[in-house]
Amino acid sequence: MRFTETIMRSFSKLVVAAALIAFAAPALAQDSSSIAVEQPYARATPAGAKTGAVYMTIDNKSGTADKLTGASSDVADKLQIHQMKVENGVMKMRELPDGLPVPANGSVVLKPGSYHVMLIGLKKPLTAGESFPLTLTFAKAGTISVTVPVQAMGASQDKGGMGNMGGMGNSNSGGGMGKMEMK
Amino acid sequence: MRARQWLLMVCAGLFGFAVVALCVVYAVSFRGAGHGVAGIAAIGGPFTLTDDTGATVSEKTLAGKPYAMYFGYTFCPDVCPTTLFDLSRWIKKLGPDADKLNYVFVTVDPERDTVKSMHAYLSSFDQHIRGYTGTPAQIAQIAKEYRVYYKKIPSADGGYTMDHSAIIYLMGPDDKFVTVIPYQEDDASAVAKLKNLAAMTPTS
Numbered sequence: 125m126r127f128t129e130t131i132m133r134s135f136s137k138l139v140v141a142a143a144l145i146a147f148a149a150p151a152l153a154q155d156s157s158s159i160a161v162e163q164p165y166a167r168a169t170p171a172g173a174k175t176g177a178v179y180m181t182i183d184n185k186s187g188t189a190d191k192l193t194g195a196s197s198d199v200a201d202k203l204q205i206h207q208m209k210v211e212n213g214v215m216k217m218r219e220l221p222d223g224l225p226v227p228a229n230g231s232v233v234l235k236p237g238s239y240h241v242m243l244i245g246l247k248k249p250l251t252a253g254e255s256f257p258l259t260l261t262f263a264k265a266g267t268i269s270v271t272v273p274v275q276a277m278g279a280s281q282d283k284g285g286m287g288n289m290g291g292m293g294n295s296n297s298g299g300g301m302g303k304m305e306m307k
Numbered sequence: 308m309r310a311r312q313w314l315l316m317v318c319a320g321l322f323g324f325a326v327v328a329l330c331v332v333y334a335v336s337f338r339g340a341g342h343g344v345a346g347i348a349a350i351g352g353p354f355t356l357t358d359d360t361g362a363t364v365s366e367k368t369l370a371g372k373p374y375a376m377y378f379g380y381t382f383c384p385d386v387c388p389t390t391l392f393d394l395s396r397w398i399k400k401l402g403p404d405a406d407k408l409n410y411v412f413v414t415v416d417p418e419r420d421t422v423k424s425m426h427a428y429l430s431s432f433d434q435h436i437r438g439y440t441g442t443p444a445q446i447a448q449i450a451k452e453y454r455v456y457y458k459k460i461p462s463a464d465g466g467y468t469m470d471h472s473a474i475i476y477l478m479g480p481d482d483k484f485v486t487v488i489p490y491q492e493d494d495a496s497a498v499a500k501l502k503n504l505a506a507m508t509p510t511s
Contacts, residue, residue, distance in 0.1 A: 170381070170388055172427035177384040202464060208385055210490045214456050215386045215473040221463060237491065242384050244466065277431070278392040 158186030159226065159265040164272045166243070167236075167279055168252040176200070176250050177240035178258060178272055181233050184226040191263040192232075193223040197272075199256045201245030208238060217242075223263065236280060250274045350476065350484035352452035356413070356445055359426035359438035366482060373485070373504045374409035376476045378455045380416035381428045386473050386490065393497070394475065395433035400498045404505040410436040415457035415471045417446045477504050 164180035176199075184190050195203040205224050208217045224239060226232050234240050241258070243250075250256075255273040262268065351366075358364045375394065379387035391412060398405045412429065414420035417440050420428075425438035440446070450457055457471040475488040477500060485504060488497045 167388070170391070170428045170431035172424055173381060173388070175382050175384040202466075204462070204464075206384075210386065210473050213472055213474045213487075213489060214470060215383075215490070216470045217385075217468050218460070219462050236385055236389060240385060277388060278396075 158188075159184055159190060159262055159268060161260060161268055161270050164258065164270045165279065166250050166256075166272050166274050168274055168277045169246060169250045170277070171249060173249060174244070174246055176243040176246055177206075177236075178243065179234045179236065179240055180270070180272075181231055182224075182226050183231045184228060186264075187228050188264060189228045190226045190265055191223040192226060192260060193263050194261040195241045195258060196261075197243065197256060197258045199247055199250070200243035201247075202243075204242045204244060206240055206242045208240065210237065226262070252276045350452070350454055351478055351482050352449075354445065354449040354452065356439040356441040356449065357422055359422055359429055359440075361422050364439060369409050369411070369478075370482070371480055371509065372407065372409050373480045373507050374411060374478050375488070375501065375504070376411045376413060376453065376478060377474075378413045378415050378450065378453070378457065378472055380414050380469050380471070381420050381424055382416060383469070390473065390475065390490065391429075391432045391436065393492075393494075394436065397494065397498050397501055398433045398435050400494070401501055401505065404502060405435060407505040407508040408435075408501065411439055412436055413439045413446070413449060415446060415450065415455070416469050417441055417443050477501070479504070479507050480509055 160183040162181040162183060164178060166176055166178045169176045178195075182192060192205060195205065197203060205220045206217055207220055207224075208215065210216075219242075220239075224232060224234075232239065241260075252274050255271050257269060258272045259267055259269045353366045355363065355365050358368075377390060377394065379390065381387070394410065398410065401408075410433075412425075414425060420438075420440050422440060425440050429436055429438045439449075441449075449455075453476060455472045457469055459467050460470055461467045473490045477485045477487060479485050485507070486500060488500055492500075
């Protein structure tokens, strides 16, 4: 009895060790895997619009804080990381020159009415149903490329929070395409 | 002794009542100030601008119908298209009442928002919405009259963005301020406000 118990114990230790190695190895091998970009999307832009915005959730699975420092894409001349807020009825938008911090073991949400990657000098309007490539640069994790689907104007992908209260269902039903009404 | 205690209790009660009454009076007067008579008198006024078809427009163009007026700019990536998109949806929900109102999008960025670009931009929204632009002086004039805040914010790369009031003004047929639809108002409330506004249309 005692003999089997000892064997079982050392075996379970082995399993734990193997599991630890299996999980830890990829994390050590590739630094950028510490950052995950989830549900990136942009909204269709009105005709002739020169600007657009990209939204997403950035997850940081590592124990060290990181920072989104830049972005690039073929669809626009320039990309900037912006903070937007409405204060006392006034919309204020500012570039974040030092980047957007992504806390250790935490996440940051880019969403309408808040943070966004602003597309400046759009080469053509963003059309619902299309998608475009976007490369994000992080201070520690390096560059991460994602494909950004273009959704209908007014689309929202809020996970919980205010977006789900009343407004969201309605904004999604507001018409699939950028154009609301034909002339 | 008992009488004194009783008197004390009455005094305390009276004091408490006075405090509550004062709070109520203060709250009521504070609320009143928010929707104040002064505010009603102060918003709106004469203007001369150019609409998105190139025609000259003034406050007389809007006379006789109530109207919804929103100030923004076409280089705005988030709030302006969202608001115009919301407004388009509300106009649809108004049904036949939609025609009882005028809807105007006034740019606060006249340097970049030309007649042509305003027209193209608005083709993506409900066709009731008209776009107004003008010279920087004309825009400054209307913004002052409607108590609209706007400010050019230069960015490091030589471009700029605009800070601006992000509320829809609802004005009566007599050009008097009625109420506002703030940013991200829920559909039911916004449509109710527009319906009330449509009901103000004079029936001849």
